[in-house]
Amino acid sequence: MQNQQQRFSFTGTGSEYFRIWIVNLLLTIVTFGIYSAWAKVKRIQYFYRNTWFNGSSFDYHGSPHAILKGRIIAVVLFGIYNVTVKVAPLMGLAIFALILAVMPLLVLKSFQFRLHNTSYRGLRFSFVGTLKAAYVNFILYPALAVVSLTLLSPLAQQRIKRYQHGNSRFGQTSFSFNAGVGGFFKIYFLTVLMTIVAILVVAAGVGFLVTHQSTMPAGNNPQQIMKFVAAAYLVLILLMFFVAPYVVSRTQNLVWNNTYLGPHRFVSALQARKLFWIFLSNIVGIILTLGLFKPFADIRLLRYHVDSMALQTEGDMETFVAEQSQEVSAVGTEVANIFDFDIDF
Amino acid sequence: MTSVAAFYYDGNSSERHALLLTPMHDGLELQGDQLARQVPFSAMRIAAKLGSSPRLIYFADGGHCEVTDHAAFERVLHEAGFDAHSLVAHFEGSWRYALAALLLCIACGLATIRWGLPWAAQLAAERIPYSTAHSIDVQAMRAFDQGLLQPSKLPTARRQLLQHRFETLVNESGLPQFPLQFRDSKPIGANAFALPGGTVVVTDDLVQLAGDDNNSDDEVIAVLAHELGHVKERHALRQLLQSSVVALAMTWYVGDISNLLAAAPTLLLQANYSREFETRADRYAVKMMRVEGIPVDRLADMFRKLESAHRTEPRQSSFGELFASHPATEKRIQDLYHNHADD
Numbered sequence: 001m002q003n004q005q006q007r008f009s010f011t012g013t014g015s016e017y018f019r020i021w022i023v024n025l026l027l028t029i030v031t032f033g034i035y036s037a038w039a040k041v042k043r044i045q046y047f048y049r050n051t052w053f054n055g056s057s058f059d060y061h062g063s064p065h066a067i068l069k070g071r072i073i074a075v076v077l078f079g080i081y082n083v084t085v086k087v088a089p090l091m092g093l094a095i096f097a098l099i100l101a102v103m104p105l106l107v108l109k110s111f112q113f114r115l116h117n118t119s120y121r122g123l124r125f126s127f128v129g130t131l132k133a134a135y136v137n138f139i140l141y142p143a144l145a146v147v148s149l150t151l152l153s154p155l156a157q158q159r160i161k162r163y164q165h166g167n168s169r170f171g172q173t174s175f176s177f178n179a180g181v182g183g184f185f186k187i188y189f190l191t192v193l194m195t196i197v198a199i200l201v202v203a204a205g206v207g208f209l210v211t212h213q214s215t216m217p218a219g220n221n222p223q224q225i226m227k228f229v230a231a232a233y234l235v236l237i238l239l240m241f242f243v244a245p246y247v248v249s250r251t252q253n254l255v256w257n258n259t260y261l262g263p264h265r266f267v268s269a270l271q272a273r274k275l276f277w278i279f280l281s282n283i284v285g286i287i288l289t290l291g292l293f294k295p296f297a298d299i300r301l302l303r304y305h306v307d308s309m310a311l312q313t314e315g316d317m318e319t320f321v322a323e324q325s326q327e328v329s330a331v332g333t334e335v336a337n338i339f340d341f342d343i344d345f
Numbered sequence: 346m347t348s349v350a351a352f353y354y355d356g357n358s359s360e361r362h363a364l365l366l367t368p369m370h371d372g373l374e375l376q377g378d379q380l381a382r383q384v385p386f387s388a389m390r391i392a393a394k395l396g397s398s399p400r401l402i403y404f405a406d407g408g409h410c411e412v413t414d415h416a417a418f419e420r421v422l423h424e425a426g427f428d429a430h431s432l433v434a435h436f437e438g439s440w441r442y443a444l445a446a447l448l449l450c451i452a453c454g455l456a457t458i459r460w461g462l463p464w465a466a467q468l469a470a471e472r473i474p475y476s477t478a479h480s481i482d483v484q485a486m487r488a489f490d491q492g493l494l495q496p497s498k499l500p501t502a503r504r505q506l507l508q509h510r511f512e513t514l515v516n517e518s519g520l521p522q523f524p525l526q527f528r529d530s531k532p533i534g535a536n537a538f539a540l541p542g543g544t545v546v547v548t549d550d551l552v553q554l555a556g557d558d559n560n561s562d563d564e565v566i567a568v569l570a571h572e573l574g575h576v577k578e579r580h581a582l583r584q585l586l587q588s589s590v591v592a593l594a595m596t597w598y599v600g601d602i603s604n605l606l607a608a609a610p611t612l613l614l615q616a617n618y619s620r621e622f623e624t625r626a627d628r629y630a631v632k633m634m635r636v637e638g639i640p641v642d643r644l645a646d647m648f649r650k651l652e653s654a655h656r657t658e659p660r661q662s663s664f665g666e667l668f669a670s671h672p673a674t675e676k677r678i679q680d681l682y683h684n685h686a687d688d
Contacts, residue, residue: 016396019443023436026446029453042395049398056352056361056411057399121361122354122409171359292447324359 004313005267010306012050014296020046021295037068051306053120054321061124062117070110104134115168123324128174129167137163154184157251165259171324179258187250194243199235206231245275256309264320267310278304347424349417353377356407366410366418368425373402375410386427393431394438466586470579475521478582479542486526486544497527499549507552510566511545517636518573525569527552535654539572541582554650560643567634567644574629580622624680631681645678 024039041064048058077099085092108131115125141156158181165177249270256268278301285293313320346367353362353375364377372385384404392401400418402410412418422429436442486494497504504527511525526546530536535550547569555561575581618626630644652674 012396012398019440020396020437022443022446022450023433026450026453027433029450046395046398049395049401056354059401121359122356122407123359321359 005310006054006313008306008309009052010050010303011052012046012299012303014299017046017299018295034068037064037071040067047302048118056121059119060117061119062113066113104138105131107138108134111164120170123171126169127167128169129163133163154188155181158184161255165255170261173262173324176260177258179254183254187247187254191243191247194246198242202231202235241276241280245279246272249275261311263314265312267312268308270305270308274304347420349412349414349421351410351412353380353410354408356409366412366421368421371426373421373425391429394434396437462587462590463583466583469586470582473582475543479523479544482540482542482544485540493532494528494530496529497549498529499527499552503552507562507565510562511569514566514570514573514633514637518577518633520573520576535651537568537572539575539581541585543576545569545572545576554654555647563639563643564647566637567630567639568647570633571626571630571644573633574626575618575622577629578625580618580626584618627677627681641681645681648674648678
């Protein structure tokens with residue numbers, strides 16, 4: 001049996017995506033946001049159709065009407081909540097609890113919508129997670145994370161990823177996920193450690209400044225407050241540029257290196273160092289161009305993510321890729337109708 | 346013969362079939378090793394061009410074709426008599442249109458700042474009760490009293506008299522009662538200004554500028570009536586909201602103004618009313634003066650006195666005050682009488 005690695009590749013370009021982005025932005029503005037659903041479909045289609053694996057690209061079939069419907073529902077829910085919270089705060093709280101209670105259902109629906117509308121070589125992906133598990137994974141574990149003051153958040157994260165990756169299917173082939181919680185805890189603790197170091201560095205800096213300007217009266221001085229605000233921003237920037245690439249790359253690698261499609265394992269080889277440069281240059285570019293660099297930034301980041309992915313196959317790749325078949329499902333069309341809306345998170 | 350290479354997938358298996366697409370009358374012909382079909386355009390949907398990503402043809406039976414050679418595909422479609430033109434795709438493919446879209450987006454952004462923002466600020470300001478906005482005043486006065494403004498040195502009797510007349514004026518206007526604030530200030534000179542919550546501040550210099558004659562109290566009251574015009578129409582609050590867009594969004598969103606409090610004093614210092622706000626406040630002043638039986642001359646006199654006072658002694662701080670943005674005092678005075686005659 002031969003083992004081979006087949007890489008994913010991305011062919012979208014920033015300059016091409018910029019033109020699509022700006023035209024759709026204008027259409028969204030002049031239609032007071034309605035066109036944003038069409039713009040979203042095009043954005044995903046542009047990303048998917050430029051993502052290649054073994055000579056074929058992915059495709060997205062989401063209907064703009066479904067997305068628009070989801071957005072209208074979200075806006076209406078939000079409006080109702082906002083109004084009731086003004087009129088009767090207690091009622092608002094009840095509605096908030098209600099929204100929280102249906103949240104796992106909405107997450108499940110959006111997973112189903114996203115995967116059902118994704119195809120490769122004409123075969124659809126699908127999501128078979130149960131509603132009960134959605135409640136456990138999106139309410140129970142996050143609640144545990146909150147109660148434990150985020151100490152258990154790696155567990156919640158692992159459960160959510162396991163739910164998401166372990167319940168996906170491509171045609172008739174199931175995905176599986178076998179990363180334990182250990183890896184998530186390791187990333188979490190190293191992140192906490194790096195954060196503490198970053199805060200200590202900033203605190204030392206602020207301390208230095210304060211002791212060298214001891215003439216300034218302490219207390220409610222606006223300048224003093226400004227200094228602490230600036231210090232807080234510095235912490236944030238430090239976190240973003242040093243810790244975020246680390247967290248993103250390690251988590252992504254951990255999740256995908258433990259995800260299987262049938263017997264074949266995914267490989268993700270993101271490097272924190274490269275991600276750091278992409279993050280940094282993207283932010284600088286976006287600031288210098290007052291936001292116009294955003295589409296280029298999106299493409300650069302996406303390309304790095306896609307290009308870092310591969311599938312390690314047991315046996316012959318071409319045979320595997322060609323031998324998949326569509327799930328024979330009587331409920332296929334019905335499913336499409338029920339899941340005919342998408343809510344963004 | 347014109348043709349284009351394509352991959353075909355039947356929708357039931359992931360197997361890939363290489364084939365050639367050739368044009369036929371009102372349709373396409375698919376020719377591959379294991380496949381030969383003629384499909385009319387009515388039984389397929391051709392996805393609009395999206396950058397240089399592959400062109401896709403979806404067939405009614407669930408199969409689809411993937412074409413990467415855009416130019417050859419366009420020729421085949423053209424020959425088969427199919428108009429694959431999509432206006433949006435055409436715009437997206439051209440730098441000229443992208444640039445035009447960019448300029449239009451910027452124009453929309455500027456229009457939002459020019460018209461949308463003031464409108465939203467007005468709407469948000471109307472939702473905030475005076476009692477809530479008054480906490481901004483308290484905060485701002487506290488900040489101003491740390492140096493910019495000093496306690497008033499006017500005789501108590503004079504202050505009490507003006508205070509009493511101001512209360513009557515506020516009653517007439519139907520606004521909530523907040524005491525008139527007397528302050529002395531070198532940097533801002535002869536001035537009066539209204540804060541978002543309805544607090545009106547008048548400087549010693551302004552009262553002294555009005556003089557000691559029979560008309561002087563009327564003159565001060567005329568200026569205060571103008572300031573009450575700003576209060577009545579929530580100009581200070583609207584200005585404050587406009588100059589802090591983020592805070593405006595938050596206020597709109599949560600209906601909570603506490604986050605405005607911190608930034609308020611600084612922003613109030615920078616606020617200059619628009620000409621429109623001043624004109625409206627002038628009109629309101631004229632209306633109130635008529636109720637009080639004060640001739641329009643008193644306000645006109647005050648404008649002239651203030652103008653010459655500020656000409657000889659240039660302002661040090663830009664302030665949301667009476668004389669921030671009006672170069673043409675005479676024009677403004679004429680308008681006072683004009684509006685008066687109109688009513």
